[in-house]
Amino acid sequence: MQQPADHPGHPAVPHLTTALTGPLLELERRILDSMPAIERWFRLFWQDHVPPFYGSVDLRNAGYKLAPVDMNLFPAGFNNLSEDMLPCAVQAAQAAVERLCPDARNLLLVPERHTRNLHYLTNVARLVRILAATGLEVRVGSLSAEVTEPTVISLPGNEQLRVEPLARRHGRVGLFGHGDDPESTPGAGFDPCAILLNNDLSAGTPEILRDLRDQVLVPPLHAGWTVRRKSHHFAAYDEIADEFARLISIDAWMVNPYFARCSAVDFQAREGEDCLAESVDHVLTRIRAKHKEYGIDEQPFVIVKADAGTYGMGIMTVKDASEVRDLNRKQRNRMAVVKEGLQVSDVIIQEGVPTRERIEEGTAEPVVYMVDKYVVGGFYRVHRERGIDENLNAPGAHFVQLAFAGACNLPDCRALPGTAAPNRFYSYGVVARLALAAAAIELERTAQLLPKASSAPDVAVAQ
Amino acid sequence: MQQPADHPGHPAVPHLTTALTGPLLELERRILDSMPAIERWFRLFWQDHVPPFYGSVDLRNAGYKLAPVDMNLFPAGFNNLSEDMLPCAVQAAQAAVERLCPDARNLLLVPERHTRNLHYLTNVARLVRILAATGLEVRVGSLSAEVTEPTVISLPGNEQLRVEPLARRHGRVGLFGHGDDPESTPGAGFDPCAILLNNDLSAGTPEILRDLRDQVLVPPLHAGWTVRRKSHHFAAYDEIADEFARLISIDAWMVNPYFARCSAVDFQAREGEDCLAESVDHVLTRIRAKHKEYGIDEQPFVIVKADAGTYGMGIMTVKDASEVRDLNRKQRNRMAVVKEGLQVSDVIIQEGVPTRERIEEGTAEPVVYMVDKYVVGGFYRVHRERGIDENLNAPGAHFVQLAFAGACNLPDCRALPGTAAPNRFYSYGVVARLALAAAAIELERTAQLLPKASSAPDVAVAQ
Numbered sequence: 001m002q003q004p005a006d007h008p009g010h011p012a013v014p015h016l017t018t019a020l021t022g023p024l025l026e027l028e029r030r031i032l033d034s035m036p037a038i039e040r041w042f043r044l045f046w047q048d049h050v051p052p053f054y055g056s057v058d059l060r061n062a063g064y065k066l067a068p069v070d071m072n073l074f075p076a077g078f079n080n081l082s083e084d085m086l087p088c089a090v091q092a093a094q095a096a097v098e099r100l101c102p103d104a105r106n107l108l109l110v111p112e113r114h115t116r117n118l119h120y121l122t123n124v125a126r127l128v129r130i131l132a133a134t135g136l137e138v139r140v141g142s143l144s145a146e147v148t149e150p151t152v153i154s155l156p157g158n159e160q161l162r163v164e165p166l167a168r169r170h171g172r173v174g175l176f177g178h179g180d181d182p183e184s185t186p187g188a189g190f191d192p193c194a195i196l197l198n199n200d201l202s203a204g205t206p207e208i209l210r211d212l213r214d215q216v217l218v219p220p221l222h223a224g225w226t227v228r229r230k231s232h233h234f235a236a237y238d239e240i241a242d243e244f245a246r247l248i249s250i251d252a253w254m255v256n257p258y259f260a261r262c263s264a265v266d267f268q269a270r271e272g273e274d275c276l277a278e279s280v281d282h283v284l285t286r287i288r289a290k291h292k293e294y295g296i297d298e299q300p301f302v303i304v305k306a307d308a309g310t311y312g313m314g315i316m317t318v319k320d321a322s323e324v325r326d327l328n329r330k331q332r333n334r335m336a337v338v339k340e341g342l343q344v345s346d347v348i349i350q351e352g353v354p355t356r357e358r359i360e361e362g363t364a365e366p367v368v369y370m371v372d373k374y375v376v377g378g379f380y381r382v383h384r385e386r387g388i389d390e391n392l393n394a395p396g397a398h399f400v401q402l403a404f405a406g407a408c409n410l411p412d413c414r415a416l417p418g419t420a421a422p423n424r425f426y427s428y429g430v431v432a433r434l435a436l437a438a439a440a441i442e443l444e445r446t447a448q449l450l451p452k453a454s455s456a457p458d459v460a461v462a463q
Numbered sequence: 464m465q466q467p468a469d470h471p472g473h474p475a476v477p478h479l480t481t482a483l484t485g486p487l488l489e490l491e492r493r494i495l496d497s498m499p500a501i502e503r504w505f506r507l508f509w510q511d512h513v514p515p516f517y518g519s520v521d522l523r524n525a526g527y528k529l530a531p532v533d534m535n536l537f538p539a540g541f542n543n544l545s546e547d548m549l550p551c552a553v554q555a556a557q558a559a560v561e562r563l564c565p566d567a568r569n570l571l572l573v574p575e576r577h578t579r580n581l582h583y584l585t586n587v588a589r590l591v592r593i594l595a596a597t598g599l600e601v602r603v604g605s606l607s608a609e610v611t612e613p614t615v616i617s618l619p620g621n622e623q624l625r626v627e628p629l630a631r632r633h634g635r636v637g638l639f640g641h642g643d644d645p646e647s648t649p650g651a652g653f654d655p656c657a658i659l660l661n662n663d664l665s666a667g668t669p670e671i672l673r674d675l676r677d678q679v680l681v682p683p684l685h686a687g688w689t690v691r692r693k694s695h696h697f698a699a700y701d702e703i704a705d706e707f708a709r710l711i712s713i714d715a716w717m718v719n720p721y722f723a724r725c726s727a728v729d730f731q732a733r734e735g736e737d738c739l740a741e742s743v744d745h746v747l748t749r750i751r752a753k754h755k756e757y758g759i760d761e762q763p764f765v766i767v768k769a770d771a772g773t774y775g776m777g778i779m780t781v782k783d784a785s786e787v788r789d790l791n792r793k794q795r796n797r798m799a800v801v802k803e804g805l806q807v808s809d810v811i812i813q814e815g816v817p818t819r820e821r822i823e824e825g826t827a828e829p830v831v832y833m834v835d836k837y838v839v840g841g842f843y844r845v846h847r848e849r850g851i852d853e854n855l856n857a858p859g860a861h862f863v864q865l866a867f868a869g870a871c872n873l874p875d876c877r878a879l880p881g882t883a884a885p886n887r888f889y890s891y892g893v894v895a896r897l898a899l900a901a902a903a904i905e906l907e908r909t910a911q912l913l914p915k916a917s918s919a920p921d922v923a924v925a926q
Contacts, residue, residue, distance in 0.1 A: 036568055039598015043557075043565050088550050091837055094506075095558065102506050105499055135502015374554055 027066060027254050031427045034248040038430055041247055042373070042437070049440040051373040053096050053196060053218040057432040058381070058393070059366045060353035064296050066427060067257045067353050068435035069303070071233055073223045073443075074200040076112075077379070078130065079122040080399040081369060085377035090133040092371035097134050099372070100216050101193045106137040108166075108174060108192040110209075112199050113144040115163060121153055125161045127198060130371075139190050141166035141175050143199065143206055150175075164190075171213030194218065200225050205450065222450040223443055229307045230348045231261040232446055237438035244434055255431055257351035258286050261307060265347045267336040272347070273325050276304065279349040281321040287351050298354065301389050304335070307346035314344050315391045317352060354388040359400050365392055368432035375429040490529060490717050494890045497711040501893055504710055505836070505900070512903040514836040516559050516659060516681040520895040521844070521856070522829045523816035527759050529890060530720045530816050531898035532766070534696055536686045536906075537663040539575070540842070541593070542585040543862040544832060548840035553596040555834035560597050562835065563679050564656045569600040571629075571637060571655040573672075575662050576607040578626065584616055588624045590661060593834075602653050604629035604638050606662065606669055613638075627653075634676030657681065663688050668913065685913040686906055692770045693811045694724040695909055700901035707897055718894055720814035721749050724770060728810045730790065730799040735810070739767065740784040742812040747784070750814050761817065764852050767798070770809035777807055778854045780815060817851040822863050828855055831895035838892040 031038065056075035057068045081089070097104060109131070111124045124140060131138045140163045150164045164175045167189075176189035194216045195209070201224025209217060222228070237256065245252035260279035265272030280302055287300035299319060306314040314335050318324055327335070336344055357364040362382035369377045380400040383392040494501065519538035520531045544552070560567060572594070574587045587603060594601045603626045613627040627638045639652035657679045658672075664687025672680060685691070700719065708715035723742035728735030743765055750763035762782060769777040777798050781787055790798070799807055820827040825845035832840045843863040846855040 036598050036600050039557075040566065040568055043561055043567075043598070046561075047565050084547065085550075087548075088554055091551055091554050094502075094837075098506055098509075102510050103503065104506075105503055135499050135506070137499050374557075 027250065028424065028427050030248050030250055031430055037247055042433060045437055046373050051436060052439050052443065054371045055436055055439055056367055056369045057435040059368060059428055059431060060355045061357055062353045063356045064294060065254045065353060066431055067255050068431060069257060069350065069353060071435045071439050073219045073439060074198055075369060076120055076123045078126040080379045080401060081377035082401045086130065089130050089371055089376040092374035092376050093130050094134045096372040097136065100218060104136055104193040106190060106192045107131055108195045109138060109140045110143060110166065110195060110197050110199050111140060113142065115144055115146060118155060121161050122155050124198060125155055125159050139164060139175055166208060168208045172215050173208060173212060220443065222446050225308045227446055227449045229346060231259065231307050233438060233442045234259050236441040237435060240434050240438045253290050255434065257353055258283050259348055259350040262347045263345065265345055267332040267344065276324040276347065277321040280318055280324055283349050283351055301352035303350045303352050303391065305348055306344040307348045309344065317389050352389055356388065363388055363392060366428050368428055370432060370436050375432060490713065491887065491890050493711050493713055494893055500710055505896060508900055509836050514899060515902050515906065517834045518899055518902055519830055519832045520898040522831060522891055522894060523818045524820055525816045526819045527757060528717045528816060529894055530718050531894060532720060532813065532816060534898045534902050536682045536902060537661055538832060539583055539586045541589040543842045543864060544840035545864045549593065552593050552834055552839040555837035555839050556593050557597045559835040560599065563681060567599055567656040569653060569655045570594055571658045572601060572603045573606060573629065573658060573660050573662050574603060576605065578607055578609060581618060584624050585618050587661060588618055588622050602627060602638055629671065631671045635678050636671060636675060683906065685909050688771045690909055690912045692809060694722065694770050696901060696905045697722050699904040700898060703897050703901045716753055718897065720816055721746050722811055722813040725810045726808065728808055730795040730807065736788050739787040739810065743781055743787055744784040746812050746814055764815035766813045766815050766854065768811055769807040770811045772807065780853050815852055819851065826851055826855060829891050831891055833895060833899050838895060
């Protein structure tokens with residue numbers, strides 16, 4: 001795929017060697033032709049729903065279908081976005097901040113606890129830069145017990161990130177300095193109007209963040225993995241995909257992977273295997289029917305993964321129900337625990353969408369980033385050792401920037417589908433925004449699910 | 464000025480040979496240091512006021528001051544913006560359309576009447592492209608009597624623009640086809656929810672656009688030159704500049720040119736010369752005092768121009784009051800009439816702000832473009848034959864694109880002022896947005912000034 005000649009200003013778009021066949025081109029054509037209807041649909045949707053502050057979506061492009069397979073509400077990886085996309089990200093963040101608290105002067109960013117991962121910290125620094133460019137004073141407050149005083153971390157490219165210990169006073173969290181009098185008046189130190197989580201709360205809902213007094217916390221605590229379930233998201237996505245499919249007259253399956261869910265699974269105790277096997281079989285059967293309907297010559301597979309999992313942990317590819325009955329000890333251990341030692345008990349069985357995209361001799365999948373309701377960039381996650389039916393979010397993956405700026409909101413309608421990168425990227429942006437819409441619905445519905453804490457401490461430091 | 468090393472993705476920023484001296488660097492530093500306060504101020508301002516749909520601002524950078532000298536509410540020249548800025552422009556247009564009519568499916572663009580200026584028509588095509596990318600069906604309806612049927616105009620770069628005759632039916636304007644039954648039901652043809660004017664109405668307020676039934680017209684008719692006066696704008700700007708100056712603790716003069724106004728001037732009949740001469744003298748005296756206060760060694764000058772003028776017509780540079788008394792016939796003729804033969808009777812006498820910027824051996828001034836409340840790009844207007852104290856909007860001017868994307872909302876706060884292009888451009892973006900805020904106030908205040916029409920025709924074609 002060549003960079004279209006009429007977009008000379010766009011930085012290099014990776015040369016995709018994707019061998020695209022009929023159906024996706026049809027889907028692409030349909031999406032392009034329906035652009036006015038699609039954009040109007042989104043415009044009206046966002047009149048009634050609040051977009052998440054930000055999010056990233058993993059997409060898989062199978063040639064015959066294009067679907068989201070994961071939606072992250074605490075996206076890392078902003079450092080992988082093209083520098084060219086930053087102005088759009090800042091503009092989108094301005095809209096998000098306006099929605100959050102228009103009279104904000106400062107914002108506190110709460111990152112993941114691990115303080116040694118330079119890639120992750122570079123993401124945090126990038127987020128700080130984007131948010132600061134909206135005109136906020138942005139500081140970073142850590143939940144980590146290891147951060148006991150302000151710490152400056154050196155990052156590649158001469159950047160620095162200052163991380164400070166999070167503290168709570170009078171029902172508000174902020175940065176109140178080391179050794180300050182905890183009885184001093186509210187407003188001392190850095191007492192933000194808004195707190196942005198870049199921590200998915202896999203370790204549980206921190207008491208320090210509960211029941212804040214007049215502070216806005218986004219994403220909300222129930223977006224954390226203590227409460228969140230992929231199956232809640234994809235249940236909401238089912239409805240969005242159905243509505244979208246009616247809007248542009250396609251089969252919703254073209255943009256939606258089937259899924260099933262098993263609860264009370266204990267991989268180590270070998271409990272719940274029947275549910276797993278039955279669900280795998282059920283989903284495989286449904287995929288086979290669709291493959292037959294559309295004449296797709298592919299072996300169906302499903303992805304079995306933790307319903308509350310993240311970080312590409314606890315994920316396996318399954319092509320037959322018998323496989324989930326014959327797990328060896330190593331496989332069971334691998335599936336049983338995800339990030340921060342969280343035990344897996346709920347499992348989602350999701351239709352596997354093979355990726356047909358290859359970049360630099362690796363298997364690739366696009367990841368699309370959004371802030372507020374806007375697409376602000378993306379990249380390809382590329383893995384040289386993984387197959388087209390495997391999870392690519394694994395050690396050994398690398399990232400190829402997509403300046404899909406012009407791409408995502410400027411399709412070149414004159415180009416034939418399949419020949420111009422902007423068209424493909426517009427489709428990616430549309431499907432990613434469908435997942436974002438589903439996340440908005442999901443968060444509305446799960447707002448009641450946050451377990452009550454014993455009682456929030458009024459004076460505390462990050463545990 | 465070098466492109467900063469940490470913005471490798473930014474397309475070339477012109478090398479400015481500006482010899483910047485103390486005060487502007489101070490102003491720049493002050494603006495950068497006050498960024499959180501400034502952005503918060505804008506955020507709160509736009510909670511209470513509606514931004515114009517779009518606008519462009521001519522700035523002059525004198526080294527010791529940086530000020531808007533003209534604010535265009537019907538900006539042409541979108542074709543001069545960098546292609547890289549388009550995604551941001553689309554994002555901003557999405558916000559504007561949302562504000563205008565969220566359930567819009569289509570939008571009618573009404574351009575200037577002159578259909579032969581390919582530069583202008585390329586601007587119209589660019590606007591169509593930006594607006595269409597928000598998901599609207601966009602068509603172009605002309606007020607020109609010469610456009611009697613749909614006409615496809617070929618533009619450079621293989622582009623085409625279709626222009627159709629504007630018509631009115633049942634109190635609504637749209638494109639109702641050639642020879643259609645005028646008595647047919649409303650909704651036939653192209654019956655838009657919103658109409659965007661890219662015509663400054665120098666020729667008067669078209670009857671066909673008055674009192675539309677359930678259609679939104681932006682900018683409103685009173686933004687056209689029949690009603691609009693530069694002096695109304697700069698009166699509003701006085702207040703905005705004062706507020707801004709208090710906010711960041713500067714002298715408002717640093718961002719605000721003095722002005723005075725004379726009405727009932729008739730250049731050909733030599734009426735109103737006393738007012739002109741007194742006003743010139745008054746403004747020159749005020750400038751001299753400021754020059755003395757700041758030790759600026761420059762000869763003060765004023766720009767005398769039509770208060771309702773545009774297109775760089777009817778403009779002269781004056782350094783002494785006697786000059787406006789001694790106009791020869793040619794000068795008087797040149798000042799008496801502006802675009803579309805509009806007679807000049809109101810005149811604004813504006814402090815001249817010399818431009819210290821030079822590009823490619825020409826005198827240069829930045830022009831900043833905004834859509835909704837966002838800066839979406841800009842360029843330098845460059846003129847090789849004009850001096851630093853002259854109007855550059857004249858035949859012979861050319862344009863140098865600024866991809867001041869990252870620039871306008873991503874200042875590089877680590878860089879020293881004067882060394883990094885993004886800092887200067889952030890300042891430009893701030894001052895341009897101050898003019899936009901003044902335009903919002905101006906339009907609120909002038910809403911009552913539109914003269915009533917005799918009666919709007921219910922069935923009519925463009926006159």
